[in-house]
Amino acid sequence: MKDKRRPSELEACWSEKDMAGGEVVPAQVLIMRTSGCAWAKAGSGGCTMCGYRAASISGVTEEDLYRQIDEALSKYAGEPFVKIYTSGSFLDEGEIPPSIRERIFEEYRGCRRILVESRPEFITPDAIGSLPERTTIALGLETSNEDVLRTCVRKGFTAAQSREAGERVKDAGLAVRTYLLLKPPFLTESDAIEDAVSSARFADPFSDEISINPLNIQHATYVGSLWRRGDFRPPWAWSLIEVMRRLSGTVSARIMSSPSGGGTQRGVHNCGRCDREALGAVERFSFSQDPGDLSVACECKSTWERYMSAERMLGTAADVMPPESELTIRV
Numbered sequence: 001m002k003d004k005r006r007p008s009e010l011e012a013c014w015s016e017k018d019m020a021g022g023e024v025v026p027a028q029v030l031i032m033r034t035s036g037c038a039w040a041k042a043g044s045g046g047c048t049m050c051g052y053r054a055a056s057i058s059g060v061t062e063e064d065l066y067r068q069i070d071e072a073l074s075k076y077a078g079e080p081f082v083k084i085y086t087s088g089s090f091l092d093e094g095e096i097p098p099s100i101r102e103r104i105f106e107e108y109r110g111c112r113r114i115l116v117e118s119r120p121e122f123i124t125p126d127a128i129g130s131l132p133e134r135t136t137i138a139l140g141l142e143t144s145n146e147d148v149l150r151t152c153v154r155k156g157f158t159a160a161q162s163r164e165a166g167e168r169v170k171d172a173g174l175a176v177r178t179y180l181l182l183k184p185p186f187l188t189e190s191d192a193i194e195d196a197v198s199s200a201r202f203a204d205p206f207s208d209e210i211s212i213n214p215l216n217i218q219h220a221t222y223v224g225s226l227w228r229r230g231d232f233r234p235p236w237a238w239s240l241i242e243v244m245r246r247l248s249g250t251v252s253a254r255i256m257s258s259p260s261g262g263g264t265q266r267g268v269h270n271c272g273r274c275d276r277e278a279l280g281a282v283e284r285f286s287f288s289q290d291p292g293d294l295s296v297a298c299e300c301k302s303t304w305e306r307y308m309s310a311e312r313m314l315g316t317a318a319d320v321m322p323p324e325s326e327l328t329i330r331v
C-alpha cells in the first residue's frame with residue numbers, strides 16, 4: 001500500500017504535564033519523522049517491542065526536517081519544557097543533521113528544559129559538548145540485566161555501554177532521564193518487578209530521573225505477535241505501583257511513569273474498574289514522590305497476586321488467563 005504520510009510533517013505533537021526546575025509544567029512533545037533508527041535499519045529488525053519503525057519514512061530530506069520544525073513552532077504555546085523524540089536517536093547525524101539540531105536549540109532557546117533521546121553509541125563528547133546546559137538526554141536502557149537486554153529486548157547495546165553514556169552526559173553537566181521497560185517479553189510478572197527494581201538501582205547513580213515504561217503493544221512488533229496469540233499480557237498496574245513503592249525513598253533519582261496505552265488491553269492495566277484510579281495514583285506519585293499517593297484499593301489486587309503465583313507454579317511467562325477470566329482465576 002502506498003505510504004500517504006508526508007516526510008515534511010511531524011508524526012505527532014501534543015502537550016502534557018512534566019517537570020522542569022522542580023515544578024510541574026506543561027511540556028510540548030514532538031515525534032519527528034526521520035529516516036529511522038540506525039539499529040532497526042541495520043538488519044536487526046529492531047527491538048522486540050518497538051513500533052517506532054512505523055514513525056520512520058524513507059526519503060526525509062533536510063528541507064523536510066526544517067518543515068517539521070516550522071510545524072512544531074506553529075503549535076508551540078510557550079511550554080517551558082520541550083521533549084523531542086525521533087524514530088531512533090536525536091544525536092545520530094544520519095537522522096538529524098547538525099544544522100537541524102542547531103536550529104532546534106536556537107528556536108527553543110527561551111524554554112527552560114529540552115529533552116532528546118539517543119542510543120549510547122551516538123552520545124559522544126563531540127555530540128554533547130555543544131549542547132546547552134538545560135538539555136536532558138534520555139537513555140533507553142530498558143533493563144540492567146545483560147541477558148534480558150540481549151535476548152528479550154534485542155537492544156543491540158549493553159547496559160554497561162548505557163551506563164558509560166550516562167556518565168559522559170553527567171560529566172558534560174547535562175541531565176539524564178533513563179527509561180526502563182517494565183515487563184520485557186519472556187519474564188513473568190514477578191520477575192519483571194524484580195528486574196525493574198534492580199535496573200533502577202543500577203541506573204540511579206547516573207540518572208536524574210528514572211521513567212518506568214510498562215510495555216505496551218505496538219503494531220508490527222515481535223511482542224505484538226506474542227500478544228495476539230495469547231502469549232503475553234502487558235503488565236498489571238499493580239506491578240507498576242509495586243515497583244514505585246519499592247523504589248520510593250531508596251534512590252536519589254525522581255521515579256516517574258507516563259504509560260502509553262494505560263488502561264487498555266494493549267497497555268498496562270488491572271481489572272478495568274480501577275485502572276483510572278491506579279494510573280491517577282502513578283501520575284500523582286510521579287510528581288510528588290510521596291508513597292502515600294500510591295494507595296489504591298480494588299479487589300483485583302488479590303487476582304494479581306494469584307496471577308503471579310500461577311505463573312510461578314506453571315513455570316511460564318505466557319499469559320496464564322484470557323482477559324475475561326481475570327477476575328475469576330483460582331489457583
Ligand code: SF4
Nearest residue numbers: 037040046047050088
Ligand atoms: S527501541 Fe529505540 S533502539 Fe530499539 S528499535 Fe526502537 S528506536 Fe531503535
Ligand SMILES: [Zn+2]
Nearest residue numbers: 271274298300
Ligand atoms: Zn481492579
